[in-house]
Amino acid sequence: MTALALTGGLVIDGTGAPGRHETVLVDNGHLTGLTTGEPPAHARRVDVTGRVVCPGFVDLHTHSDLTLLSDPRGLSKIHQGVTTEVVGNCGLGVTGPERADLRAAVSYLDLDPAVRWTWRDLPGYLDALTAARPGLNVAALVGHLVLHAGVCGFTDRPATAAERDTMAGLLREALDAGAVGLSTGLIYAPLPFVRDAELRALAEVTASAGKVFTWHVRSYDDGLVDSVAQAVAVARATGCRTQISHLAAVGRRNWGAVRRALDLVEEANAAGCSVGVDIYPYLHGNAPLAQLLPAWAQEGGPATWVPTLRDAAVRARIRDAWTDRPTTWDEVTVSWTAHPNPAVGRTIADLAAGRDGDDVVLDLLAELGTGVMMTAGGRSEDDLRTVLDHPDAVVASDGLALDPGGVTGAGVPHPRSYGCFPRYLTRYATDLPDAIRRCTSAPAARAGLTDRGVLRAGAPADLVVFDPARLGDPATFTDPHQFATGIDLVLVNGEVTVENGGHTGRRAGQVLRT
Structure with missing residues (x-):
């Protein structure tokens, strides 16, 4: 050197x-x-x-689990100054054996079908990453979805005491092997079916290891405050260091709810807890289109629910559930599909062209299953600034390391994968040293990376x-x-x-x- x-x-x-x-x-x-x-x-x-x-910026919340195996350079991230990423967020992960149902359930991560899962556990995954020689540093969380689906499957039922013990043992092994913590994503099937007893059991293991538990909470629209309250209650009960991921309120009628959610965070921290939040500086999110389905419609996993989406009775029940959605179809854009599709880059309202937008979405899901992504709006600039200005907030992209000239450069993904940190520093930072702290030492500390984020x-x-x-x-x-x-x-x-x-x-x- x-x-x-x-x-x-x-x-x-x-x-x-x-x-x-x-x-x-x-x-x-x-x-x-x-x-x-x-x-x-x-x-x-x-x-x-x-x-x-x-x-170098420490991106606490990313989904580059597989894209860094597709192109280890991490181009979209390294070019915006990111030198460390934490993968395995939102409960999604690839730290178990490859199974068709699990791979479909975490399709958000899966942009390159040529990448094979050659490992069976977290140490094997970390070894595969090491062998790929990544262009930036990578730390990994344990994805709750892999734990739960591997033990309990995709059905709507509580884990038994024996199953909770099995998951706790697997989690303990992964944390001992170097994972920086656990993540959950209570909107990604089968995690909507998880009960509090399971969350507390896993939080206790995470707390005993001195590591972080990150939460994609159950709802970011009408149920935001109750969902944050659930995460805070687990933090209070277990003492687990807790991170609320991408805190935002979706739908005009919910604007202002982030202030009430932050009140819960402040009250918990005043009582001795360690609860943080993160957010990216954009007014649109990015997720699988299937996230819009009610939880019951996703029971059994994609192999089960995709065929049922052509059933008239099932469609009618879903349409009823969507009657009072907090966002409109002109706020939802198809950003990526697993196979070339003319829908990419167009809003659902545009695709409808006189048809009902509900039918357009259901047709896309029946055709593509989990292989279709969306960007979705419905957020408030005031809410975004409220979160970014909060002393317990850090900046995190929620994006992926992408190669614009390769297979992961398909579609029109969320621009946060390319511009999150420069956008924050140029458009939202008022105190540059403190803003850089929120992009470096503060997220590193949340992940327990004590040797990163400080010169x-x-x-x-x-x-x-x-x-x-x-x-x-x-x-x-x-x-x-x-x-x-x-x-x-x-x-x-x-x-x-x-x-x-x-x-x-x-x-x-x-x-x-x-």
Whole structure:
């Protein structure tokens, strides 16, 4: 590795402290110091005058579980300054043996059919990632869906005490093997069928390991406050460090509910809990279209429910459930399909063209099952700013590492996969040191990654150099496959991975086991 001396830049160290004009010294993969003196003669000098030097961004909430095996460079993320990702979020994961029903249930992750699951457990998955030589650091959560479906299947019933014990044992093994925590996603079948006893049992295991439990809560629309209350109640009962994922309120009638949800977080923390939240700086979300189905309609897994969507009685019952939806079909756009389809890039209202939008959605799901994704709106700018400004909030993309020139570059995915962090820093940050803290040391701490997210002597040299005058997020919902601008230099474990806006081809990431 080449020793580097980054001179002339404004150093913002990730702690929230004010920036300082110092030289950053890098050698043998680590930061060796911050100095105002003369750099060592053997170091390659890089003049970064007029730019900001900060830790690489730590993306706490991602879904790159399989895309980093498709293209380990992680292009859409590394080009926006991300040097560490946490995968396995929303209860979705790939840390068990490959099964057709499980792979279909986590289709959100599955953009490249050529990627095979050659492992049977979390250590095997982490070994596969290590062998792929990722271009950024990767830590993994244990996906609740894999645990529950592997033990209980896809039926609507509570886990027995013996089944809870089995899941708890599997979780304990995965946490001991290096997973940074557990995630749940109580809207992804079969997790809507999970009862509190199971959530508390798994939270107790996670708490005993000193790790984090992240929640995609049951509802982000009419049931948001009750859903956050459920997560907070489990945190209070077990003492488990808890993260509420992508906190937002969907549907105009629910605007303002995030304030009540944050009140619950504040009350829990005042009582000694550790509950955090994260959000991305956009007013649209991204999810499988099947997420719109009532839970009962997804019972049995995709192999069971997809054929029933052509049944008139089933369709009528679903349409009844959709009568009072909080969003409208002009707010929902088809963003990706597993096979080429002319629906991609068009709203459901546009596709309907005189037909009923409900029928359009049901036809798409009957044809494509879980292999169709959507972007969906219905959110408030005021709510977004309320969450972003909250002291317990961090920034996280909820996106994937994508290759715009490869198979994972298909469709019109959410632009957060390309522009989340530059967008936040340029459009929402009012205090740059604190904003960088929310993108670096704060999310690292939530995941228990104590050696990432801060510039200090001895830490791994993950860092970003950006030009505040040129920093930007050109990726849009109609043209998302565009790299961020103004990211001039990215180092991963001391290796120059992005320089002058171009990828160097180096892949120096590490698989982080805690």
